[in-house]
Amino acid sequence: MRKFWCAFFVFWPIVAIIYSLISSLVPSLGWWFPGASVTELGQRIDNLFYLILYIVTTVFVGTQIAMGYVLWRASHSKDERAWFSHGSHSLEVIWSVVPSVILLFLALYQMDVWALFRVQAYFPKEAREAPVAEVTARQFEWRIRYPAPGKKLQLKPQPDDLYDVNDLHVPINRPVMIQLRSGDVQHSFFLPHLRVKQDAIPGQIIPIWFKAEKLGIFDLTCAELCGWGHYKMRAQLSAEREVEYEAYLKKLQADQNYDGHAIPSAVAKKDE
């Protein structure tokens, strides 16, 4: 039975090492939801996760091995007495200071990523100055308002604004900012492939920025249980080249001004 407990405490660190190895490898291989990040900032957020994972793994493995060793030693020597450390000042200082240093290090180390992700003053200037769209979450869809091509997004709807639903288009390789709102209850704007997640709160306009670096259509979902139809808030982010993005806005504009007569020929052809 003594041997069993030794083996038991040695078994878990091995599992932990294998687990952390797998979890650090699979996203880059595309095996694991939602794959490698499509943004550089997302990659840095991932790196923070991995850093914490490695620290926790190291501590976990170390303590398990120490416990295994203690048990193993005790099971082999019947004469040796246990040493009671209760009340040891230096030991208490060590196990208070070491984790504090680690936590303090993490707190300082993540600051620039946090600032870049959350603090508007640190957002890339071009994104901050020209938000590309206003996204309003409501039960149970995403309503999107773009400014007319060549114009700036205004706080209040403008006569030439363009509207779409459940399909947010952004150009790639340039930082873009959106204004997030909620039309009713709390929702959460979640782009898993871009590592962007932000609650939408009624009465607030919350800016979010990201820079998609890959072409494609990515999931846009709601990450806050917002009612019975929560699952219906499954939309998409279309990250496309600047020209395609501009063509999309032009097409929206043409659609929105459609009077049964004037379909601009260039756009009509693209439709077919």
Place this chain on the structure above:
Amino acid sequence: MSARVWRLLVVVLAGAVAGCAEDASQMRFAQNADIAKPVHRKARAVVEKTLEEHFGTPLDSVAWLKLPVNYGKTEGKVKSVDGQSLVVDFNAETSDLESLKSPELNRSGLLFTSGANQGKSFLLADYDASEQSLETLTALESVPAEGDQFVVAGQNLRHGRKLYARHCQHCHGINGDGDGTTAKYLNPRPRDYRLGIFKFTSTNKDTKASRDDLKRILSQGIPGTYMPAFVPMLKENELTVLIEYVRWLAMRGELEVQLLKDLKNDYAADRVKKEAQESKASTSEIEKQIAKQLEEYVANPTEGLAAFIETVTGDMVLAWEGAETAGTVIMPPVPRVPDTAESRERGKALFVKTDGGKCINCHGPTGRGNGFQTEDFQKNDATGGFFEKRGLHDSWGEQIKPRDLTRGIYRGGRRPIDIYRRISQGIKGTPMPPVAATVKPEQIWDLVNYVLSVPFESASPKAAKTNSVAGQPSEHGNAN
């Protein structure tokens, strides 16, 4: 392990699995209570039976080929005949064959497209996938020959039914009555399909909604209501089958309403009471008399129930198929009048004119939706009297408000053509009237320009001038 632990394990596992199965007992088409109420219960039972026969139950729906519904079809031909059952060969994709598995195939329609039974349709009773043999519910009229072609219909209906149950039913109800479990929390209420009326259409005032209209609502949602957009969650083929299922439910509701209204004439709920007073006959005698009359009505092949159904379905085919013809879609004869300050002024003048567009009566002088009609008692066409409550009502008997045009929310779409169609043809099922007969297309465009400018009118008095370029059709050309 002890018996107790085992027992516990069984309980936990049973709990984990419970709830996975579809609860069939809860799924049934309830009768249209409002309309059925004044009808004698025996006549109501006839209606229920008739609908069951032609539409089945929610979990076992009938692809009634008389209806203008695209049920989806799998083609096949007869290989051999073995008494009542036919050995067949389906020339369909494997995925389609998968959905043909018994008992799902039960009550699908089987329509012969060649041979002695050509043009005749039958209901299927059984399909054996391993033997590739099928049996019809009613006997075939003539014995089919080898090589006779047929189609089996119903896949769309089954697929649509499943999607509807998952995504729509909780609001729109099992039978499309707009009274699902979550409906009571919603304002406005979810659409009740059973009148066969949909509000936001591209078709003219006398025509049903087209498939494209329903598709637009499904993919764009209805802003200002709880109807969300279902794209991109639902794919193209899923939209298609859902639309067919919704149309099918609407037609089921329409037939139900027509049957009940027709039977109410002769079989009113208070008939027994009335006759008993008049003739002094005993109520049981009158009940017997009613039962006998109904039996004759159902059995009469030329003037009875069958003939009535024939007429109603014939009308439905015309109405629903009519919505699919290009001629019924409203296209403005002239392009949009340039959105200038003058045009908006003209539109506004029409808007407030009490003998012109009459918009002001409901939408109010500034478009806030507070016209005097909202404070007046309104005529109820269904009863001939007045509504109990003041204000406007729709065909479903619900109190409704005229749109507040200052908010910039357009339920039926915000494109100029959408607003044009709303003004020109009205909104079906609501007091919003068509004005095409009295107002010229150019004037409708003036109204459109004005209506679209209302949300910006109060914000800045100069808005009309600065924004005037934005929506001009002429800009389309420059934009490219």
